[in-house]
Amino acid sequence: MSAEATIASRIPVTLTINGRDHAVLVEPRRTLLDALRHDLTMTGTKKVCDMGNCGACTISVDGQAMYSCLLLAVDCDGRKITTIEGVADGNELDPLQQAFIEHDAFQCGFCTPGQIMNLRVFLDRHHDPTDEQIEHAVTGNLCRCGAYPNIAKAARRAVELRADRASAGAPPSGDR
Amino acid sequence: MATIQVSQQGTGDETTVEVVEEDRLQSWPKDGSLAIVGKAHPRLEGNEKVTGRARYTYDVRLPGQLYARVLRSPHPHARIERIDTSAAERLPGVYAVLSSANAPDIAWYDESVLFDTTVRMIGDEVAAVAAESEEIAEDALRLIEVTYTPLPFVTDLEAALEPDAPKVWEGGNITEEPKVYDRGDADAGLKRADVVIDEIFTTASALHNSLEPHGCTATWEGEHLTLWDSTQSVFTIRQEVAAALGLPEHRVRVIKEHMGGGFGAKQIAWKQDVLAALLSRDAGRPVQLMLDREAENLAVGNRPSTRQRVRLGAKRDGTLTAISAELWQARGAYLTGGEASNVSGMYQTLYNCPNVHTEETTLYTNTGPAVAFRAPGHVESAFALEQAMDQLARALKMDPVELRRHNYAEVDQADDKPYSLPEGLRLCYDRVTEAIGWKTYQRPEPTGPKRRGIGFAAHDWMGGSGHPPGYAWIELNGDGSADVVTGTQDIGTGTRTGLAQVAAEELGLPLDRIAFHLGDTGTGPYAPVSSGSATQATIGPAIRSAAAEVKDQLFKVASTIMEIPSDRLSTRDGHILVDGDMARAVPVADIMEQIAPNTLHGRGARGPNPSDKAVKTFGAQFIELEVDIETGEVVLQRVVTAHDIGRIVNPSIVDSQVIGGVTQGIGFALTEDRVVDHRLGIVLNANLEEYFVPTIADVPPIEHIHVDVADTEANSTGAKGVGEPPLVPTAPAIANAIFDAVGIRIRSSPLSRERILAGLAEASERQPEVSA
Numbered sequence: 001m002s003a004e005a006t007i008a009s010r011i012p013v014t015l016t017i018n019g020r021d022h023a024v025l026v027e028p029r030r031t032l033l034d035a036l037r038h039d040l041t042m043t044g045t046k047k048v049c050d051m052g053n054c055g056a057c058t059i060s061v062d063g064q065a066m067y068s069c070l071l072l073a074v075d076c077d078g079r080k081i082t083t084i085e086g087v088a089d090g091n092e093l094d095p096l097q098q099a100f101i102e103h104d105a106f107q108c109g110f111c112t113p114g115q116i117m118n119l120r121v122f123l124d125r126h127h128d129p130t131d132e133q134i135e136h137a138v139t140g141n142l143c144r145c146g147a148y149p150n151i152a153k154a155a156r157r158a159v160e161l162r163a164d165r166a167s168a169g170a171p172p173s174g175d176r
Numbered sequence: 177m178a179t180i181q182v183s184q185q186g187t188g189d190e191t192t193v194e195v196v197e198e199d200r201l202q203s204w205p206k207d208g209s210l211a212i213v214g215k216a217h218p219r220l221e222g223n224e225k226v227t228g229r230a231r232y233t234y235d236v237r238l239p240g241q242l243y244a245r246v247l248r249s250p251h252p253h254a255r256i257e258r259i260d261t262s263a264a265e266r267l268p269g270v271y272a273v274l275s276s277a278n279a280p281d282i283a284w285y286d287e288s289v290l291f292d293t294t295v296r297m298i299g300d301e302v303a304a305v306a307a308e309s310e311e312i313a314e315d316a317l318r319l320i321e322v323t324y325t326p327l328p329f330v331t332d333l334e335a336a337l338e339p340d341a342p343k344v345w346e347g348g349n350i351t352e353e354p355k356v357y358d359r360g361d362a363d364a365g366l367k368r369a370d371v372v373i374d375e376i377f378t379t380a381s382a383l384h385n386s387l388e389p390h391g392c393t394a395t396w397e398g399e400h401l402t403l404w405d406s407t408q409s410v411f412t413i414r415q416e417v418a419a420a421l422g423l424p425e426h427r428v429r430v431i432k433e434h435m436g437g438g439f440g441a442k443q444i445a446w447k448q449d450v451l452a453a454l455l456s457r458d459a460g461r462p463v464q465l466m467l468d469r470e471a472e473n474l475a476v477g478n479r480p481s482t483r484q485r486v487r488l489g490a491k492r493d494g495t496l497t498a499i500s501a502e503l504w505q506a507r508g509a510y511l512t513g514g515e516a517s518n519v520s521g522m523y524q525t526l527y528n529c530p531n532v533h534t535e536e537t538t539l540y541t542n543t544g545p546a547v548a549f550r551a552p553g554h555v556e557s558a559f560a561l562e563q564a565m566d567q568l569a570r571a572l573k574m575d576p577v578e579l580r581r582h583n584y585a586e587v588d589q590a591d592d593k594p595y596s597l598p599e600g601l602r603l604c605y606d607r608v609t610e611a612i613g614w615k616t617y618q619r620p621e622p623t624g625p626k627r628r629g630i631g632f633a634a635h636d637w638m639g640g641s642g643h644p645p646g647y648a649w650i651e652l653n654g655d656g657s658a659d660v661v662t663g664t665q666d667i668g669t670g671t672r673t674g675l676a677q678v679a680a681e682e683l684g685l686p687l688d689r690i691a692f693h694l695g696d697t698g699t700g701p702y703a704p705v706s707s708g709s710a711t712q713a714t715i716g717p718a719i720r721s722a723a724a725e726v727k728d729q730l731f732k733v734a735s736t737i738m739e740i741p742s743d744r745l746s747t748r749d750g751h752i753l754v755d756g757d758m759a760r761a762v763p764v765a766d767i768m769e770q771i772a773p774n775t776l777h778g779r780g781a782r783g784p785n786p787s788d789k790a791v792k793t794f795g796a797q798f799i800e801l802e803v804d805i806e807t808g809e810v811v812l813q814r815v816v817t818a819h820d821i822g823r824i825v826n827p828s829i830v831d832s833q834v835i836g837g838v839t840q841g842i843g844f845a846l847t848e849d850r851v852v853d854h855r856l857g858i859v860l861n862a863n864l865e866e867y868f869v870p871t872i873a874d875v876p877p878i879e880h881i882h883v884d885v886a887d888t889e890a891n892s893t894g895a896k897g898v899g900e901p902p903l904v905p906t907a908p909a910i911a912n913a914i915f916d917a918v919g920i921r922i923r924s925s926p927l928s929r930e931r932i933l934a935g936l937a938e939a940s941e942r943q944p945e946v947s948a
Contacts, residue, residue, distance in 0.1 A: 006312075029311060034310070037235075041237050043231070043232075043234070043235035043237065044228020045228070046232075046234070046436070048389075048436075048469065049863065049864045051469070053864040053865045054387070084227065084228035085227070085228050087227070088227050093227070096226075097226040097227065100226045101218050101219070101222035101223070102218065104219065104828045104829065106219075106225050107669065107670065107832055107836060108387065108434075108436045108437045108667065109221070109224075109226075109230055109436070110388045110437065112226060113228045135872050135873060139872055140871075141872075142387070142864065144386060144840075144869055145668050145832075145836045146835055146838070146839030146840060146870070146875070147832060147835070147836065148839065148870075148871075148872040148875050149835055149877070149878065150832065150835070
């Protein structure tokens with residue numbers, strides 16, 4: 001393919017990430033994961049298997065947890081996307097992030113953005129989950145370091161912290 | 177004292193040269209209440225990791241950065257007749273292409289070169305491309321034309337042993353003379369035994385599958401190369417890449433800030449480190465070369481598969497009269513420096529026995545190169561030895577823990593030295609039997625098709641003692657904060673935090689006044705590879721030593737300013753105390769202000785390990801599980817584990833290491849297997865879809881019972897490493913529990929559902945009532 005043809009094949013897409021619109025020009029085959037990590041230099045979302053087996057690339061799209069490696073950027077025009085970079089409010093950590101630190105729910109940290117994004121969506125829908133529900137929510141997020149029990153504890157703690165915040169009258173920490 | 181032995185040139189006489197002065201520090205007391213060490217501080221880098229701001233090698237983005245991909249052999253063994261990269265070179269967006277046609281002939285592995293014209297494994301590197309994007313680089317790979325002549329291959333360990341097996345290398349498939357160890361007379365010991373166990377065990381090859389793949393980003397400034405690398409050893413990468421490229425070491429800088437796991441596979445330079453540097457030099461732009469998951473699972477390390485024939489001989493009373501082990505391991509197509517699977521070791525040391533024979537043969541196979549994988553050799557040998565011991569206990573009608581206690585070793589029998597903490601393993605036996613209630617333990621009754629079982633296993637581990645040399649620098653700043661600098665790594669284990677705690681403790685500063693800098697050959701002094709559970713035990717004492725030097729200087733200054741002799745001064749919580757009295761405390765910052773702009777500096781070195789003691793780590797584990805005799809499914813119920821790892825520096829981080837290690841042990845035991853179709857030589861599951869690493873659903877409650885006895889003989893902090901010990905006893909404890917539950921002994925890993933069902937079917941054929 002010639003250089004002109006390569007450029008001509010690129011499609012303009014508006015990606016709405018963490019409340020901000022970004023205009024990018026991408027090949028149709030570019031995944032949302034690669035658009036985030038390359039076109040937008042947002043490297044918080046990690047690439048591990050690139051084929052939907054491990055959950056590391058989990059982000060939120062229109063309130064649903066999805067694997068960004070299985071989405072094409074061109075299919076995401078106009079959808080509301082939240083990534084790990086959008087979870088903290090400036091320097092104020094989200095309850096899940098706080099709980100992860102409190103309960104040592106990470107070791108190398110490479111699976112952590114995916115774990116947090118997945119649990120965040122889960123907790124937005126389940127305000128009083130059972131332990132089984134919490135465990136089931138992250139069976140698709142691999143952690144090779146084995147931080148699993150602490151991830152479950154952190155999720156449990158995050159339920160408490162979110163309830164505290166809600167009763168203190170703070171707005172719910174949903175997607176912006 | 178940090179010393180080295182040198183031989184005089186003329187006479188060959190050995191002298192001891194003092195390299196770096198080190199304070200003769202007393203080991204921290206066993207029962208002393210330390211203020212910061214021993215407490216569960218959150219990880220220092222927590223904020224970066226939970227916000228996605230932590231920059232891993234894969235996240236490095238330099239201006240103008242290109243992305244590289246590697247073309248790999250689809251054949252397990254073949255000769256490259258022709259390679260044509262011209263179409264790839266012409267593809268718009270491609271900046272550089274390397275192959276045997278134009279790459280320098282850099283020696284690689286023991287026997288080969290960077291781009292060999294014979295490929296010896298699926299995944300062997302054939303060419304590399306740097307382009308504007310990963311997608312274009314992959315397009316370019318598809319345009320490279322390679323003509324191969326397939327050659328006969330062998331991928332199976334047992335097949336490779338056959339006299340007429342296809343040869344991986346001209347000299348045959350045995351890599352070197354088998355390693356033989358003899359103590360006493362094992363054959364005579366077996367003859368004298370009342371009971372002999374004679375069994376063959378096999379373990380499967382396992383894949384590390386760190387979530388961050390191997391890879392690096394290379395950039396040149398003039399003749400200076402900088403490599404960001406996902407590595408367990410920045411100094412090893414620097415040395416090996418400099419040697420490969422013919423550069424002096426000072427022109428190569430290697431940086432590893434955060435990394436997404438290593439587990440032993442990232443200790444050495446791999447081809448991509450040099451390929452990225454060469455591509456970057458050719459292209460005139462930075463090049464990032466990260467491996468995709470398939471390449472990760474084919475070409476950059478695996479735990480070798482093994483075959484082990486174990487014979488144990490014992491008297492009626494349980495005294496071992498002989499241990500004999502014939503061992504084979506498949507090392508893959510190439511020998512790497514990062515391979516350290518000592519399968520013989522534990523047979524020689526774990527149990528007191530005067531007659532021991534081990535013979536270890538390593539074989540070539542046309543598969544990926546084997547490298548150390550968390551507790552290399554010991555995970556494999558424990559699977560065999562601890563099942564054989566369990567079998568022996570049952571044959572003797574003896575409690576399995578009693579059998580271990582009866583053959584207790586206070587001395588490292590291979591090194592002939594007493595252990596630094598000889599009661600270590602015994603304490604582990606005590607703790608786990610107490611925690612599980614062993615004296616009065618009752619196995620739960622079967623419910624329907626479910627059978628409950630409990631299994632026990634013990635272990636030692638040759639690592640945990642630290643491997644000096646290693647160095648650290650500390651600067652005490654004008655405001656009373658401190659910078660600690662060392663070239664060591666935190667590979668996810670939490671050493672950054674544990675080492676900072678050592679600095680804070682010795683300096684007497686709060687932990688949040690310490691900045692910890694690691695993983696950069698350009699700014700910090702040498703530290704060894706983070707492997708063998710060594711980092712805390714190697715660099716901790718060096719940091720303590722540097723901190724002690726800073727404190728000496730601080731007291732000299734304070735003593736002059738305050739007109740009080742230094743021996744009455746101490747530090748605590750950022751203050752200088754007189755006679756230990758907090759009421760007369762002066763902030764360190766106040767003293768530093770008086771000498772501004774001067775700052776205070778300390779250097780520390782890790783001295784040698786004790787010459788008269790053997791320093792190792794130990795442990796014992798119980799596992800309860802349930803087997804479904806209709807489906808063969810194993811559901812773990814509970815793991816109780818204890819390890820002698822010396823002083824626990826940070827209990828929550830150590831607990832995480834134990835849980836993580838046991839989790840990997842569960843994977844090795846039940847589900848992990850690199851499956852090769854031996855007829856076609858193809859790896860069937862070089863991905864995370866069909867190579868099964870444990871998920872959250874696979875992990876039961878894991879209780880780590882703290883032993884936490886400072887090993888004051890080991891080093892001045894009393895801490896040993898914990899990364900590897902928890903992994904070692906898990907698989908045999910599970911196998912022993914399965915036997916306990918259903919009377920089936922499975923001598924091959926993984927203990928798959930298939931094998932359990934086959935075992936159950938076979939047992940019910942022999943004895944129709946066994947499943948009732």
